[in-house]
Amino acid sequence: MSDTHTASGLGGDARVLRSGEREFTLDVRTQDMEINFGPQHPATHGVMRILIRADGELVTGAQPHLGYLHRCAEKIGESVEWLQYLPYTDRYDYLAAMNNNLGYSMAVEAVMGIAIPRRAELIRIICAELNRIGSHLIAVGTYGMDIGAFTPFLYMFREREWMMALFEKICGARLTYSYIRIGGLFNDAPPGWFEEVALFCDTFEAKWPEYYDLLIVNKIFVKRTANVGVIPGRVCLDFGLTGPILRGSGVDWDLRRDMPYSLYGEIWRDGAFQVPVARGEMGTVGDCWDRTWVRMREMQESIRIVRWCLAHIEEGPVMAEIPKILKVPKGEAYVGIENPRGELGHYVVSDGEKMAVRVRVRGPSFCNVAVLEDVLPGALVADAVAIIGSTDIVMGETDR
Amino acid sequence: MDFQGIHDRLRAIGAPGLVGADEPRQGDPKDKKDKGRAGDPFVLVDPQRLTDFLRVCRDDERLCFEMLVDLTATDPAKDQAHLWVNVQLLSLRHRQRLAIKCLLEKAAPRLPTTVPVYRASQWHERECAEMFGITFEGHPDPRNVLLPADWVGHPLRKDYQYPKEYHGISCE
Numbered sequence: 001m002s003d004t005h006t007a008s009g010l011g012g013d014a015r016v017l018r019s020g021e022r023e024f025t026l027d028v029r030t031q032d033m034e035i036n037f038g039p040q041h042p043a044t045h046g047v048m049r050i051l052i053r054a055d056g057e058l059v060t061g062a063q064p065h066l067g068y069l070h071r072c073a074e075k076i077g078e079s080v081e082w083l084q085y086l087p088y089t090d091r092y093d094y095l096a097a098m099n100n101n102l103g104y105s106m107a108v109e110a111v112m113g114i115a116i117p118r119r120a121e122l123i124r125i126i127c128a129e130l131n132r133i134g135s136h137l138i139a140v141g142t143y144g145m146d147i148g149a150f151t152p153f154l155y156m157f158r159e160r161e162w163m164m165a166l167f168e169k170i171c172g173a174r175l176t177y178s179y180i181r182i183g184g185l186f187n188d189a190p191p192g193w194f195e196e197v198a199l200f201c202d203t204f205e206a207k208w209p210e211y212y213d214l215l216i217v218n219k220i221f222v223k224r225t226a227n228v229g230v231i232p233g234r235v236c237l238d239f240g241l242t243g244p245i246l247r248g249s250g251v252d253w254d255l256r257r258d259m260p261y262s263l264y265g266e267i268w269r270d271g272a273f274q275v276p277v278a279r280g281e282m283g284t285v286g287d288c289w290d291r292t293w294v295r296m297r298e299m300q301e302s303i304r305i306v307r308w309c310l311a312h313i314e315e316g317p318v319m320a321e322i323p324k325i326l327k328v329p330k331g332e333a334y335v336g337i338e339n340p341r342g343e344l345g346h347y348v349v350s351d352g353e354k355m356a357v358r359v360r361v362r363g364p365s366f367c368n369v370a371v372l373e374d375v376l377p378g379a380l381v382a383d384a385v386a387i388i389g390s391t392d393i394v395m396g397e398t399d400r
Numbered sequence: 401m402d403f404q405g406i407h408d409r410l411r412a413i414g415a416p417g418l419v420g421a422d423e424p425r426q427g428d429p430k431d432k433k434d435k436g437r438a439g440d441p442f443v444l445v446d447p448q449r450l451t452d453f454l455r456v457c458r459d460d461e462r463l464c465f466e467m468l469v470d471l472t473a474t475d476p477a478k479d480q481a482h483l484w485v486n487v488q489l490l491s492l493r494h495r496q497r498l499a500i501k502c503l504l505e506k507a508a509p510r511l512p513t514t515v516p517v518y519r520a521s522q523w524h525e526r527e528c529a530e531m532f533g534i535t536f537e538g539h540p541d542p543r544n545v546l547l548p549a550d551w552v553g554h555p556l557r558k559d560y561q562y563p564k565e566y567h568g569i570s571c572e
Contacts, residue, residue, distance in 0.1 A: 331438030362470040399546060
Protein backbone atom coordinates (compact mmCIF):
# COMPACT_ATOMS: atom_id res chain seq x y z
CA MET A 1 0.00 0.00 0.00
CA SER A 2 1.32 3.40 -0.76
CA ASP A 3 0.81 6.62 1.04
CA THR A 4 -2.52 8.31 1.48
CA HIS A 5 -3.09 11.44 -0.55
CA THR A 6 -4.88 13.99 1.50
CA ALA A 7 -6.53 17.09 0.39
CA SER A 8 -7.17 19.60 3.13
CA GLY A 9 -10.35 17.76 3.99
CA LEU A 10 -13.20 16.03 2.24
CA GLY A 11 -14.44 18.27 -0.49
CA GLY A 12 -11.68 20.71 0.34
CA ASP A 13 -8.93 22.08 -1.84
CA ALA A 14 -8.53 20.64 -5.27
CA ARG A 15 -5.54 18.36 -5.72
CA VAL A 16 -3.92 17.65 -9.05
CA LEU A 17 -3.18 14.03 -9.73
CA ARG A 18 -0.65 13.24 -12.37
CA SER A 19 -0.84 9.97 -14.19
CA GLY A 20 1.39 9.49 -17.17
CA GLU A 21 0.95 12.54 -19.32
CA ARG A 22 -2.56 13.20 -18.10
CA GLU A 23 -3.65 15.36 -15.20
CA PHE A 24 -6.77 15.04 -13.14
CA THR A 25 -8.15 17.32 -10.52
CA LEU A 26 -9.59 15.70 -7.43
CA ASP A 27 -11.13 17.35 -4.43
CA VAL A 28 -11.81 14.37 -2.23
CA ARG A 29 -9.68 12.33 0.12
CA THR A 30 -8.43 9.29 -1.73
CA GLN A 31 -6.16 6.39 -1.09
CA ASP A 32 -4.05 4.26 -3.38
CA MET A 33 -5.16 0.71 -3.56
CA GLU A 34 -3.54 -2.28 -5.20
CA ILE A 35 -5.80 -4.64 -7.07
CA ASN A 36 -4.73 -8.03 -8.36
CA PHE A 37 -6.18 -8.50 -11.78
CA GLY A 38 -5.73 -12.17 -12.59
CA PRO A 39 -3.90 -14.54 -12.94
CA GLN A 40 -7.20 -16.38 -13.24
CA HIS A 41 -9.44 -13.78 -14.77
CA PRO A 42 -11.50 -14.33 -17.91
CA ALA A 43 -10.52 -10.97 -19.36
CA THR A 44 -6.80 -11.73 -19.33
CA HIS A 45 -7.40 -14.45 -21.96
CA GLY A 46 -5.12 -16.88 -20.27
CA VAL A 47 -3.04 -16.63 -17.18
CA MET A 48 -1.65 -13.18 -16.69
CA ARG A 49 -1.59 -11.14 -13.55
CA ILE A 50 -1.68 -7.38 -13.65
CA LEU A 51 -1.04 -5.53 -10.47
CA ILE A 52 -3.18 -2.44 -10.81
CA ARG A 53 -2.74 0.54 -8.52
CA ALA A 54 -5.88 2.53 -8.34
CA ASP A 55 -6.71 5.83 -6.78
CA GLY A 56 -10.47 5.64 -6.47
CA GLU A 57 -11.72 4.75 -9.92
CA LEU A 58 -8.53 5.89 -11.60
CA VAL A 59 -5.70 3.56 -12.52
CA THR A 60 -2.41 5.13 -11.48
CA GLY A 61 -0.09 2.24 -12.17
CA ALA A 62 -0.08 -1.16 -13.81
CA GLN A 63 2.50 -3.89 -13.67
CA PRO A 64 1.97 -7.03 -15.76
CA HIS A 65 3.40 -10.24 -14.33
CA LEU A 66 3.92 -13.01 -16.85
CA GLY A 67 5.51 -16.38 -16.96
CA TYR A 68 2.64 -18.54 -15.75
CA LEU A 69 2.60 -20.32 -19.10
CA HIS A 70 6.33 -20.39 -19.73
CA ARG A 71 7.19 -23.71 -21.37
CA CYS A 72 10.81 -23.06 -22.34
CA ALA A 73 10.08 -23.06 -26.08
CA GLU A 74 13.44 -21.52 -26.93
CA LYS A 75 15.36 -24.02 -24.81
CA ILE A 76 13.45 -26.87 -26.43
CA GLY A 77 14.36 -25.43 -29.82
CA GLU A 78 18.01 -26.05 -29.02
CA SER A 79 17.45 -29.57 -27.76
CA VAL A 80 15.42 -31.19 -30.56
CA GLU A 81 16.01 -31.62 -34.28
CA TRP A 82 14.91 -28.92 -36.68
CA LEU A 83 11.73 -30.62 -37.79
CA GLN A 84 10.87 -31.90 -34.32
CA TYR A 85 10.54 -28.34 -33.09
CA LEU A 86 7.65 -27.64 -35.46
CA PRO A 87 4.89 -28.95 -33.13
CA TYR A 88 6.14 -26.61 -30.41
CA THR A 89 5.54 -23.64 -32.67
CA ASP A 90 1.84 -24.55 -32.70
CA ARG A 91 1.74 -23.91 -29.03
CA TYR A 92 2.82 -20.36 -28.67
CA ASP A 93 0.03 -18.55 -30.42
CA TYR A 94 -2.43 -21.41 -30.31
CA LEU A 95 -5.10 -19.37 -32.07
CA ALA A 96 -2.93 -18.96 -35.15
CA ALA A 97 -0.87 -22.13 -35.29
CA MET A 98 -0.70 -22.15 -39.10
CA ASN A 99 0.99 -18.76 -39.06
CA ASN A 100 3.47 -19.95 -36.45
CA ASN A 101 4.32 -23.00 -38.56
CA LEU A 102 4.82 -20.69 -41.50
CA GLY A 103 7.08 -18.31 -39.59
CA TYR A 104 9.35 -21.05 -38.28
CA SER A 105 9.47 -22.92 -41.58
CA MET A 106 10.33 -19.75 -43.47
CA ALA A 107 13.15 -18.92 -41.06
CA VAL A 108 14.72 -22.36 -41.49
CA GLU A 109 14.18 -22.19 -45.24
CA ALA A 110 15.91 -18.81 -45.28
CA VAL A 111 19.06 -20.36 -43.85
CA MET A 112 18.78 -23.41 -46.11
CA GLY A 113 18.09 -21.23 -49.13
CA ILE A 114 15.49 -23.51 -50.65
CA ALA A 115 12.59 -22.58 -52.91
CA ILE A 116 9.08 -23.82 -52.23
CA PRO A 117 6.79 -25.24 -54.95
CA ARG A 118 4.14 -22.80 -56.03
CA ARG A 119 1.23 -25.02 -55.08
CA ALA A 120 2.63 -25.31 -51.58
CA GLU A 121 2.96 -21.52 -51.33
CA LEU A 122 -0.65 -21.06 -52.42
CA ILE A 123 -2.01 -23.58 -49.93
CA ARG A 124 0.22 -22.05 -47.24
CA ILE A 125 -1.33 -18.65 -47.82
CA ILE A 126 -4.86 -20.07 -47.88
CA CYS A 127 -4.23 -21.75 -44.53
CA ALA A 128 -2.51 -18.74 -43.00
CA GLU A 129 -5.32 -16.41 -44.03
CA LEU A 130 -8.07 -18.78 -42.91
CA ASN A 131 -6.28 -19.03 -39.61
CA ARG A 132 -6.09 -15.24 -39.44
CA ILE A 133 -9.85 -15.10 -39.85
CA GLY A 134 -10.28 -17.67 -37.10
CA SER A 135 -7.94 -15.79 -34.82
CA HIS A 136 -9.61 -12.45 -35.42
CA LEU A 137 -13.03 -14.04 -34.88
CA ILE A 138 -11.90 -15.08 -31.41
CA ALA A 139 -10.27 -11.72 -30.78
CA VAL A 140 -13.37 -9.75 -31.68
CA GLY A 141 -15.81 -12.24 -30.18
CA THR A 142 -14.13 -12.54 -26.82
CA TYR A 143 -13.54 -8.82 -26.76
CA GLY A 144 -17.26 -8.28 -27.13
CA MET A 145 -17.82 -10.70 -24.29
CA ASP A 146 -15.25 -8.96 -22.11
CA ILE A 147 -17.28 -5.81 -22.17
CA GLY A 148 -20.70 -7.34 -22.02
CA ALA A 149 -21.83 -8.40 -25.50
CA PHE A 150 -22.30 -12.13 -25.25
CA THR A 151 -24.24 -12.90 -28.44
CA PRO A 152 -21.60 -12.01 -31.07
CA PHE A 153 -19.21 -14.34 -29.28
CA LEU A 154 -21.42 -17.33 -30.11
CA TYR A 155 -21.70 -16.38 -33.78
CA MET A 156 -17.95 -15.90 -34.03
CA PHE A 157 -17.31 -19.31 -32.54
CA ARG A 158 -19.77 -20.87 -34.95
CA GLU A 159 -17.87 -19.48 -37.92
CA ARG A 160 -14.54 -20.46 -36.45
CA GLU A 161 -15.83 -23.99 -35.99
CA TRP A 162 -16.23 -24.26 -39.75
CA MET A 163 -12.72 -22.98 -40.27
CA MET A 164 -11.38 -25.58 -37.84
CA ALA A 165 -13.33 -28.29 -39.64
CA LEU A 166 -11.59 -27.24 -42.85
CA PHE A 167 -8.22 -27.59 -41.15
CA GLU A 168 -9.23 -30.93 -39.68
CA LYS A 169 -9.90 -32.14 -43.20
CA ILE A 170 -6.56 -31.00 -44.51
CA CYS A 171 -4.31 -32.12 -41.67
CA GLY A 172 -6.32 -33.98 -39.05
CA ALA A 173 -5.88 -31.47 -36.25
CA ARG A 174 -8.19 -28.73 -35.09
CA LEU A 175 -5.87 -26.49 -33.16
CA THR A 176 -2.26 -27.60 -33.33
CA TYR A 177 -1.74 -28.29 -37.00
CA SER A 178 2.00 -28.71 -37.72
CA TYR A 179 0.80 -28.72 -41.30
CA ILE A 180 3.17 -26.21 -42.88
CA ARG A 181 6.50 -27.99 -42.86
CA ILE A 182 10.03 -26.93 -43.60
CA GLY A 183 10.18 -27.18 -47.38
CA GLY A 184 6.47 -27.20 -48.09
CA LEU A 185 3.45 -28.92 -46.64
CA PHE A 186 2.69 -32.11 -44.76
CA ASN A 187 0.42 -33.33 -47.56
CA ASP A 188 -1.76 -32.13 -50.39
CA ALA A 189 -5.30 -30.89 -49.88
CA PRO A 190 -7.95 -33.65 -50.06
CA PRO A 191 -10.35 -33.72 -53.05
CA GLY A 192 -13.11 -31.14 -52.81
CA TRP A 193 -11.27 -29.09 -50.18
CA PHE A 194 -10.84 -25.99 -52.30
CA GLU A 195 -14.53 -25.98 -53.20
CA GLU A 196 -15.38 -26.11 -49.54
CA VAL A 197 -13.01 -23.24 -48.79
CA ALA A 198 -14.72 -21.24 -51.52
CA LEU A 199 -18.09 -22.03 -49.96
CA PHE A 200 -16.79 -20.89 -46.57
CA CYS A 201 -15.57 -17.64 -48.12
CA ASP A 202 -18.92 -16.95 -49.77
CA THR A 203 -20.91 -17.76 -46.68
CA PHE A 204 -18.67 -15.87 -44.31
CA GLU A 205 -18.50 -12.82 -46.52
CA ALA A 206 -22.28 -12.68 -46.71
CA LYS A 207 -22.56 -12.88 -42.93
CA TRP A 208 -19.77 -10.41 -42.20
CA PRO A 209 -21.99 -7.27 -42.38
CA GLU A 210 -24.33 -8.81 -39.81
CA TYR A 211 -21.52 -9.20 -37.32
CA TYR A 212 -20.26 -5.75 -38.09
CA ASP A 213 -23.68 -4.30 -37.31
CA LEU A 214 -24.22 -6.54 -34.33
CA LEU A 215 -21.04 -5.60 -32.53
CA ILE A 216 -18.74 -3.05 -34.12
CA VAL A 217 -21.21 -0.24 -34.73
CA ASN A 218 -23.45 -1.21 -31.84
CA LYS A 219 -24.07 1.94 -29.83
CA ILE A 220 -23.16 0.39 -26.48
CA PHE A 221 -19.99 -1.12 -27.90
CA VAL A 222 -18.93 2.20 -29.40
CA LYS A 223 -19.55 4.01 -26.12
CA ARG A 224 -17.50 1.44 -24.27
CA THR A 225 -14.53 1.53 -26.67
CA ALA A 226 -14.32 4.84 -28.52
CA ASN A 227 -11.78 7.26 -27.02
CA VAL A 228 -10.74 4.57 -24.56
CA GLY A 229 -7.15 3.39 -24.28
CA VAL A 230 -5.71 5.61 -26.97
CA ILE A 231 -2.24 4.51 -28.09
CA PRO A 232 -0.63 7.16 -30.32
CA GLY A 233 1.34 5.98 -33.34
CA ARG A 234 4.69 7.19 -31.98
CA VAL A 235 4.17 5.15 -28.80
CA CYS A 236 3.51 2.10 -30.99
CA LEU A 237 6.83 2.58 -32.76
CA ASP A 238 8.68 3.20 -29.51
CA PHE A 239 7.27 0.05 -27.90
CA GLY A 240 7.63 -2.07 -31.02
CA LEU A 241 3.92 -2.75 -31.31
CA THR A 242 2.89 -4.43 -34.53
CA GLY A 243 -0.13 -5.83 -36.27
CA PRO A 244 -3.67 -4.56 -35.76
CA ILE A 245 -2.56 -2.39 -32.82
CA LEU A 246 -0.12 -0.51 -35.04
CA ARG A 247 -2.66 -0.12 -37.84
CA GLY A 248 -5.30 0.74 -35.28
CA SER A 249 -3.09 3.66 -34.30
CA GLY A 250 -3.09 4.97 -37.84
CA VAL A 251 0.32 3.67 -38.92
CA ASP A 252 0.05 2.25 -42.42
CA TRP A 253 2.25 -0.82 -42.12
CA ASP A 254 1.67 -4.42 -43.04
CA LEU A 255 4.55 -6.83 -43.64
CA ARG A 256 2.51 -8.67 -46.26
CA ARG A 257 2.49 -5.56 -48.38
CA ASP A 258 5.56 -3.62 -47.30
CA MET A 259 8.12 -6.40 -47.00
CA PRO A 260 6.35 -9.10 -48.98
CA TYR A 261 7.17 -12.73 -48.39
CA SER A 262 5.85 -15.89 -49.99
CA LEU A 263 3.45 -14.79 -52.79
CA TYR A 264 2.03 -11.75 -51.03
CA GLY A 265 3.94 -9.36 -53.27
CA GLU A 266 2.26 -10.83 -56.32
CA ILE A 267 -1.16 -10.78 -54.67
CA TRP A 268 -0.70 -7.16 -53.69
CA ARG A 269 0.41 -6.13 -57.19
CA ASP A 270 -2.71 -7.83 -58.48
CA GLY A 271 -4.70 -5.49 -56.25
CA ALA A 272 -6.29 -8.43 -54.46
CA PHE A 273 -6.18 -6.96 -50.98
CA GLN A 274 -5.97 -3.71 -49.07
CA VAL A 275 -4.49 -2.81 -45.74
CA PRO A 276 -7.14 -1.34 -43.44
CA VAL A 277 -5.76 1.52 -41.37
CA ALA A 278 -7.79 3.17 -38.64
CA ARG A 279 -8.92 6.75 -39.08
CA GLY A 280 -10.52 7.36 -35.72
CA GLU A 281 -14.03 7.18 -37.11
CA MET A 282 -15.75 6.88 -33.75
CA GLY A 283 -13.35 8.82 -31.60
CA THR A 284 -9.60 9.22 -31.49
CA VAL A 285 -7.16 7.40 -33.73
CA GLY A 286 -5.67 4.54 -31.74
CA ASP A 287 -8.54 3.85 -29.39
CA CYS A 288 -9.97 0.43 -28.58
CA TRP A 289 -12.68 0.78 -31.19
CA ASP A 290 -10.13 1.39 -33.94
CA ARG A 291 -8.18 -1.73 -33.09
CA THR A 292 -11.29 -3.86 -33.17
CA TRP A 293 -12.40 -2.28 -36.41
CA VAL A 294 -9.04 -3.10 -38.02
CA ARG A 295 -9.40 -6.76 -37.01
CA MET A 296 -12.91 -6.90 -38.34
CA ARG A 297 -11.89 -5.38 -41.68
CA GLU A 298 -8.86 -7.62 -41.97
CA MET A 299 -11.13 -10.64 -42.06
CA GLN A 300 -12.67 -9.28 -45.25
CA GLU A 301 -9.25 -8.76 -46.78
CA SER A 302 -8.19 -12.27 -45.81
CA ILE A 303 -11.20 -13.63 -47.65
CA ARG A 304 -10.09 -11.74 -50.75
CA ILE A 305 -6.56 -13.15 -50.47
CA VAL A 306 -7.93 -16.68 -50.11
CA ARG A 307 -10.10 -16.13 -53.18
CA TRP A 308 -7.10 -14.98 -55.19
CA CYS A 309 -5.21 -18.13 -54.21
CA LEU A 310 -8.16 -20.34 -55.07
CA ALA A 311 -8.34 -18.73 -58.49
CA HIS A 312 -4.63 -19.23 -59.11
CA ILE A 313 -4.22 -22.71 -57.67
CA GLU A 314 -2.23 -25.03 -59.85
CA GLU A 315 -1.18 -28.64 -59.83
CA GLY A 316 2.24 -29.67 -58.70
CA PRO A 317 4.22 -31.00 -55.78
CA VAL A 318 3.65 -29.61 -52.29
CA MET A 319 7.07 -30.38 -50.90
CA ALA A 320 10.51 -29.29 -52.00
CA GLU A 321 13.09 -32.03 -52.25
CA ILE A 322 14.82 -32.05 -48.90
CA PRO A 323 16.46 -34.91 -47.00
CA LYS A 324 14.51 -36.82 -44.33
CA ILE A 325 16.87 -35.73 -41.58
CA LEU A 326 17.39 -32.03 -42.07
CA LYS A 327 20.85 -30.61 -41.96
CA VAL A 328 20.76 -26.86 -42.01
CA PRO A 329 23.95 -25.19 -43.23
CA LYS A 330 25.94 -22.97 -40.91
CA GLY A 331 24.34 -19.56 -40.75
CA GLU A 332 21.68 -17.43 -39.18
CA ALA A 333 18.57 -15.64 -40.31
CA TYR A 334 15.75 -13.54 -38.94
CA VAL A 335 12.38 -13.82 -40.63
CA GLY A 336 9.41 -11.76 -39.55
CA ILE A 337 5.93 -12.48 -40.86
CA GLU A 338 2.59 -10.81 -40.30
CA ASN A 339 0.76 -12.90 -37.75
CA PRO A 340 -2.79 -12.01 -36.70
CA ARG A 341 -1.29 -10.30 -33.65
CA GLY A 342 1.65 -8.62 -35.32
CA GLU A 343 5.13 -9.47 -36.38
CA LEU A 344 6.13 -12.99 -35.48
CA GLY A 345 9.89 -13.13 -35.74
CA HIS A 346 12.07 -16.20 -35.72
CA TYR A 347 15.79 -15.78 -35.34
CA VAL A 348 17.49 -19.09 -35.98
CA VAL A 349 21.18 -19.89 -35.72
CA SER A 350 22.65 -23.06 -37.14
CA ASP A 351 26.15 -24.45 -36.92
CA GLY A 352 25.50 -27.10 -39.54
CA GLU A 353 24.36 -29.81 -37.15
CA LYS A 354 21.06 -31.65 -36.69
CA MET A 355 19.92 -29.27 -33.98
CA ALA A 356 19.69 -25.51 -33.77
CA VAL A 357 22.12 -23.40 -31.80
CA ARG A 358 19.40 -20.89 -31.10
CA VAL A 359 15.74 -20.55 -31.92
CA ARG A 360 14.55 -17.16 -30.83
CA VAL A 361 10.85 -16.44 -30.98
CA ARG A 362 9.81 -12.82 -31.11
CA GLY A 363 6.16 -13.17 -30.21
CA PRO A 364 4.04 -10.14 -31.07
CA SER A 365 1.96 -10.52 -27.92
CA PHE A 366 5.06 -10.27 -25.74
CA CYS A 367 5.82 -6.84 -27.15
CA ASN A 368 2.20 -5.76 -27.32
CA VAL A 369 1.49 -6.54 -23.69
CA ALA A 370 4.39 -4.35 -22.57
CA VAL A 371 2.45 -1.25 -23.57
CA LEU A 372 -0.12 -1.88 -20.83
CA GLU A 373 2.33 -0.38 -18.34
CA ASP A 374 2.06 2.82 -20.30
CA VAL A 375 -1.53 2.90 -21.48
CA LEU A 376 -3.41 1.70 -18.39
CA PRO A 377 -2.38 4.53 -16.05
CA GLY A 378 -4.89 7.31 -16.42
CA ALA A 379 -7.73 5.03 -17.45
CA LEU A 380 -10.70 4.15 -15.32
CA VAL A 381 -10.66 0.79 -13.60
CA ALA A 382 -13.76 -0.19 -15.54
CA ASP A 383 -11.94 0.56 -18.79
CA ALA A 384 -8.95 -1.59 -17.86
CA VAL A 385 -10.75 -4.69 -19.10
CA ALA A 386 -11.66 -2.93 -22.33
CA ILE A 387 -8.05 -1.90 -22.92
CA ILE A 388 -6.52 -5.27 -22.08
CA GLY A 389 -9.04 -7.03 -24.30
CA SER A 390 -8.36 -4.70 -27.21
CA THR A 391 -4.66 -5.59 -27.26
CA ASP A 392 -5.71 -9.17 -28.03
CA ILE A 393 -2.91 -11.00 -26.28
CA VAL A 394 -2.42 -14.74 -26.27
CA MET A 395 -0.56 -15.76 -23.17
CA GLY A 396 0.92 -18.83 -24.79
CA GLU A 397 2.89 -16.45 -26.95
CA THR A 398 3.94 -13.90 -24.35
CA ASP A 399 5.31 -16.64 -22.13
CA ARG A 400 6.37 -19.15 -24.78
CA MET B 401 18.65 0.50 -49.35
CA ASP B 402 20.20 -2.94 -49.34
CA PHE B 403 22.55 -4.12 -46.63
CA GLN B 404 25.61 -2.79 -48.45
CA GLY B 405 23.99 0.65 -48.68
CA ILE B 406 23.12 0.67 -44.99
CA HIS B 407 26.64 -0.39 -44.05
CA ASP B 408 28.15 2.32 -46.27
CA ARG B 409 25.87 4.91 -44.74
CA LEU B 410 26.79 3.81 -41.22
CA ARG B 411 30.46 4.17 -42.08
CA ALA B 412 29.95 7.51 -43.78
CA ILE B 413 28.28 9.06 -40.74
CA GLY B 414 30.79 7.42 -38.40
CA ALA B 415 28.25 5.44 -36.41
CA PRO B 416 29.70 4.99 -32.90
CA GLY B 417 30.85 1.49 -32.05
CA LEU B 418 30.60 0.04 -35.57
CA VAL B 419 33.16 -2.76 -35.79
CA GLY B 420 32.42 -4.37 -39.11
CA ALA B 421 29.97 -6.37 -41.18
CA ASP B 422 29.44 -10.04 -41.81
CA GLU B 423 27.77 -11.19 -44.98
CA PRO B 424 26.81 -14.69 -46.05
CA ARG B 425 29.39 -16.28 -48.32
CA GLN B 426 30.06 -19.47 -50.20
CA GLY B 427 32.51 -21.91 -48.70
CA ASP B 428 35.98 -22.34 -50.13
CA PRO B 429 35.88 -25.43 -52.40
CA LYS B 430 39.61 -26.06 -51.83
CA ASP B 431 39.29 -25.99 -48.05
CA LYS B 432 36.89 -28.68 -46.84
CA LYS B 433 36.60 -27.15 -43.39
CA ASP B 434 35.44 -23.79 -44.73
CA LYS B 435 31.76 -24.33 -45.43
CA GLY B 436 30.90 -20.63 -45.69
CA ARG B 437 27.89 -19.08 -44.02
CA ALA B 438 24.26 -18.90 -45.08
CA GLY B 439 21.45 -16.57 -44.11
CA ASP B 440 21.30 -12.85 -43.41
CA PRO B 441 24.05 -10.23 -43.26
CA PHE B 442 24.56 -8.29 -40.04
CA VAL B 443 26.75 -5.54 -38.63
CA LEU B 444 29.05 -6.06 -35.68
CA VAL B 445 28.90 -3.41 -32.97
CA ASP B 446 30.83 -2.80 -29.78
CA PRO B 447 28.34 -3.64 -26.97
CA GLN B 448 29.55 -0.80 -24.76
CA ARG B 449 28.51 1.70 -27.44
CA LEU B 450 25.38 -0.10 -28.60
CA THR B 451 23.05 2.52 -27.15
CA ASP B 452 24.76 5.34 -29.05
CA PHE B 453 24.81 3.22 -32.18
CA LEU B 454 21.06 2.58 -31.93
CA ARG B 455 20.41 6.27 -31.38
CA VAL B 456 22.20 7.09 -34.62
CA CYS B 457 20.30 4.35 -36.46
CA ARG B 458 17.02 5.76 -35.21
CA ASP B 459 17.72 9.44 -35.82
CA ASP B 460 19.64 9.42 -39.10
CA GLU B 461 17.42 10.56 -41.98
CA ARG B 462 18.60 7.96 -44.45
CA LEU B 463 18.51 5.05 -42.00
CA CYS B 464 15.49 5.98 -39.89
CA PHE B 465 15.05 2.72 -37.98
CA GLU B 466 11.96 3.71 -36.02
CA MET B 467 11.36 0.35 -34.44
CA LEU B 468 13.41 -2.08 -32.43
CA VAL B 469 11.74 -5.34 -33.34
CA ASP B 470 13.78 -7.69 -31.26
CA LEU B 471 16.65 -7.75 -28.82
CA THR B 472 17.95 -11.09 -27.71
CA ALA B 473 21.11 -12.98 -26.96
CA THR B 474 22.70 -16.20 -28.12
CA ASP B 475 25.16 -18.53 -26.47
CA PRO B 476 26.90 -19.99 -29.52
CA ALA B 477 28.68 -22.85 -27.77
CA LYS B 478 29.98 -24.02 -24.41
CA ASP B 479 33.63 -23.46 -25.32
CA GLN B 480 33.18 -20.00 -26.82
CA ALA B 481 34.34 -17.02 -24.81
CA HIS B 482 31.60 -14.71 -26.05
CA LEU B 483 27.86 -14.34 -25.91
CA TRP B 484 26.08 -12.56 -28.75
CA VAL B 485 23.57 -9.81 -28.27
CA ASN B 486 21.33 -9.71 -31.34
CA VAL B 487 19.22 -6.71 -32.25
CA GLN B 488 16.76 -6.48 -35.14
CA LEU B 489 15.81 -3.02 -36.31
CA LEU B 490 13.06 -2.10 -38.73
CA SER B 491 12.54 1.05 -40.72
CA LEU B 492 8.95 1.57 -41.73
CA ARG B 493 9.77 4.58 -43.86
CA HIS B 494 12.47 2.90 -45.94
CA ARG B 495 11.12 -0.64 -45.65
CA GLN B 496 14.40 -2.12 -44.55
CA ARG B 497 15.76 -4.21 -41.72
CA LEU B 498 19.11 -4.24 -40.00
CA ALA B 499 20.52 -7.06 -37.92
CA ILE B 500 23.08 -6.10 -35.30
CA LYS B 501 25.35 -8.41 -33.38
CA CYS B 502 27.51 -7.57 -30.38
CA LEU B 503 30.10 -9.90 -28.93
CA LEU B 504 29.97 -9.84 -25.17
CA GLU B 505 32.54 -11.57 -22.98
CA LYS B 506 31.04 -14.41 -20.98
CA ALA B 507 33.29 -13.60 -18.05
CA ALA B 508 31.73 -10.17 -17.54
CA PRO B 509 28.52 -9.87 -19.58
CA ARG B 510 27.61 -6.23 -18.96
CA LEU B 511 26.47 -3.49 -21.28
CA PRO B 512 24.54 -0.25 -20.90
CA THR B 513 20.79 -0.46 -21.30
CA THR B 514 19.21 0.56 -24.61
CA VAL B 515 15.88 1.55 -23.06
CA PRO B 516 16.57 5.31 -23.39
CA VAL B 517 16.54 4.87 -27.17
CA TYR B 518 13.79 2.29 -27.66
CA ARG B 519 11.35 1.52 -24.88
CA ALA B 520 10.62 -1.72 -26.73
CA SER B 521 13.84 -3.18 -25.41
CA GLN B 522 12.73 -2.93 -21.80
CA TRP B 523 11.13 -6.37 -21.64
CA HIS B 524 13.56 -7.92 -24.10
CA GLU B 525 16.45 -6.89 -21.87
CA ARG B 526 14.72 -8.31 -18.82
CA GLU B 527 14.35 -11.60 -20.66
CA CYS B 528 18.00 -11.55 -21.78
CA ALA B 529 19.11 -10.83 -18.24
CA GLU B 530 17.29 -13.79 -16.72
CA MET B 531 17.99 -16.23 -19.54
CA PHE B 532 21.65 -15.39 -20.16
CA GLY B 533 22.83 -13.59 -17.05
CA ILE B 534 23.58 -10.39 -18.91
CA THR B 535 23.51 -7.21 -16.86
CA PHE B 536 22.02 -4.18 -18.55
CA GLU B 537 23.42 -1.25 -16.61
CA GLY B 538 20.85 1.40 -15.80
CA HIS B 539 17.81 -0.68 -16.70
CA PRO B 540 14.75 0.94 -15.11
CA ASP B 541 13.10 -2.30 -14.00
CA PRO B 542 15.57 -5.19 -13.79
CA ARG B 543 13.21 -7.85 -12.46
CA ASN B 544 12.74 -11.27 -14.04
CA VAL B 545 9.98 -11.26 -16.62
CA LEU B 546 9.26 -14.93 -17.35
CA LEU B 547 11.08 -16.83 -14.61
CA PRO B 548 10.29 -16.70 -10.90
CA ALA B 549 12.34 -14.18 -8.97
CA ASP B 550 14.23 -16.89 -7.09
CA TRP B 551 15.21 -19.01 -10.10
CA VAL B 552 18.81 -20.24 -9.97
CA GLY B 553 20.94 -20.10 -13.11
CA HIS B 554 20.41 -18.80 -16.60
CA PRO B 555 18.53 -21.41 -18.65
CA LEU B 556 19.61 -20.45 -22.17
CA ARG B 557 23.31 -20.58 -21.37
CA LYS B 558 24.82 -23.71 -22.85
CA ASP B 559 26.42 -24.62 -19.52
CA TYR B 560 23.12 -24.42 -17.65
CA GLN B 561 22.61 -27.08 -15.00
CA TYR B 562 19.04 -28.31 -14.80
CA PRO B 563 17.68 -27.97 -11.27
CA LYS B 564 17.11 -31.10 -9.21
CA GLU B 565 14.23 -29.61 -7.30
CA TYR B 566 12.29 -26.39 -6.97
CA HIS B 567 10.70 -25.54 -3.61
CA GLY B 568 10.49 -29.17 -2.67
CA ILE B 569 9.09 -30.25 -6.06
CA SER B 570 11.33 -32.85 -7.63
CA CYS B 571 12.39 -32.05 -11.18
CA GLU B 572 13.94 -35.41 -11.98
